[in-house]
Amino acid sequence: MIAAARHGRAKLIAVDGVDGQAVFAAARAALAASTSGVPAGTHGGVSRWDASGIFQDLEVADEDAGSPSPRTILLLYAADLAFRLRWQVRPALAEGRTVVVAPYVQTAIAFGRAAGLPAAWLDNLFRFAPRASERQVVAARDPNAVAIKDGFVGRASAHVAGKDTPACKRLITATEKRLRRGRHRRSRGRGDRPTRRAAP
Amino acid sequence: MPSAQSALQRARRLARQRFTDPKRRRGLLVAFEGPDGSGKTTQRKLFKTWLKSEGYDVVTTKWNSSNLIKPIIKSRKAVRALSPEEFSLLHGADFRHRVEQVILPALWEGKLVIADRFLFTGLARDVARGLDLDWVLKLYQPLLWPDLVFYFAVSPVTSGKRVTATRLPSYYEAGQDITDVDDPVESYQRFIARVIREYESLALIFNFITVDAEQSIAEQHRQIRELFIDGQRRPWSAWNVEAVADWLARDGKRQ
Numbered sequence: 380m381i382a383a384a385r386h387g388r389a390k391l392i393a394v395d396g397v398d399g400q401a402v403f404a405a406a407r408a409a410l411a412a413s414t415s416g417v418p419a420g421t422h423g424g425v426s427r428w429d430a431s432g433i434f435q436d437l438e439v440a441d442e443d444a445g446s447p448s449p450r451t452i453l454l455l456y457a458a459d460l461a462f463r464l465r466w467q468v469r470p471a472l473a474e475g476r477t478v479v480v481a482p483y484v485q486t487a488i489a490f491g492r493a494a495g496l497p498a499a500w501l502d503n504l505f506r507f508a509p510r511a512s513e514r515q516v517v518a519a520r521d522p523n524a525v526a527i528k529d530g531f532v533g534r535a536s537a538h539v540a541g542k543d544t545p546a547c548k549r550l551i552t553a554t555e556k557r558l559r560r561g562r563h564r565r566s567r568g569r570g571d572r573p574t575r576r577a578a579p
Numbered sequence: 580m581p582s583a584q585s586a587l588q589r590a591r592r593l594a595r596q597r598f599t600d601p602k603r604r605r606g607l608l609v610a611f612e613g614p615d616g617s618g619k620t621t622q623r624k625l626f627k628t629w630l631k632s633e634g635y636d637v638v639t640t641k642w643n644s645s646n647l648i649k650p651i652i653k654s655r656k657a658v659r660a661l662s663p664e665e666f667s668l669l670h671g672a673d674f675r676h677r678v679e680q681v682i683l684p685a686l687w688e689g690k691l692v693i694a695d696r697f698l699f700t701g702l703a704r705d706v707a708r709g710l711d712l713d714w715v716l717k718l719y720q721p722l723l724w725p726d727l728v729f730y731f732a733v734s735p736v737t738s739g740k741r742v743t744a745t746r747l748p749s750y751y752e753a754g755q756d757i758t759d760v761d762d763p764v765e766s767y768q769r770f771i772a773r774v775i776r777e778y779e780s781l782a783l784i785f786n787f788i789t790v791d792a793e794q795s796i797a798e799q800h801r802q803i804r805e806l807f808i809d810g811q812r813r814p815w816s817a818w819n820v821e822a823v824a825d826w827l828a829r830d831g832k833r834q
Contacts, residue, residue, distance in 0.1 A: 445647060462662070500717065
């Protein structure tokens, strides 16, 4: 959650990774480092988000509704991110606070690439998200030990691979590799809101 | 194990073979588009009845109707907290899920799919909400183009009269999320004028068949039958190969 009061210039820090627990721990450390020297209770906050609300909604759907594909999952993740940006992140940044987002778009893009989606499509999808001024990728000590259904990647992998545990683990490991390599394309345009025209 | 790239190449070959095989009745996709109150649902029902009498195996899919995503959209609309981006992305997810679960499987089996609203609804409404057409269009990639798009053209005044004759438009239908107008009827008039402008641009860009929806119901239906008989002879659009291959590559059974 984003807490506390104004802290100088607004800063958006992204912490990405497949291991939900490790990402959150790193996010707290990043916040502490970024706000050291600031009186307690007046620094920014960590925006921890794994789109769990969306996944809970998916889990209660009827069986005949069919499983979402990686593309559908990422559209839903992006929708949830739009909500998070509108109501949580942008207002905090507008007040000059430091916000640590954990995870952010790189985790979702790495998952999409691991699932075989085109980089250009993923790049466009997240064009509405502001660019982070600092980025960190938290390496999982053992991707095979990352729990299925933990964090965004674990939950998304469980949806895509269903009950096929080895396939699920392969997807988590492939996402981890993508994140470490960081070879997904980044367009110059990312960070610009897609809105160009004034609403009526 | 074949690589993702070779699976995609194989899927492209399969898609071309299936949809251009002269020995099979190929699947056809017909979209009905237009603003609320244009009468497209009435025409869609008449068209479906006629097609069935002609021996077609018909599947209908409606906008925002997937069992998986529709409840999510409904609950988020209820709290009136959707930004234009979130609104657009959720409807894009619903559309993608229906493409993969309903539309492509039916087309693959040689059925005729009638879409009561297609991705052009998303484009017109999202651009009317101020979003960039290029961004929205790319959300819908890989694009699946209908064989025929009937666009039911009405003026904003007619649309407003027909919609408000029996009910008040809902918050998002009236575009109250972006007009800041408290009166839903007034907001609807402003918003639908903008949506119709976007539809008219799309009709030119994407070569819709425009039906004058101010004519009688019977006259419109007669016109649609004639246009369909001519239009169904069009060859399969090779533009669709990527959309079909993307779906096939994830569905090992059909490969």
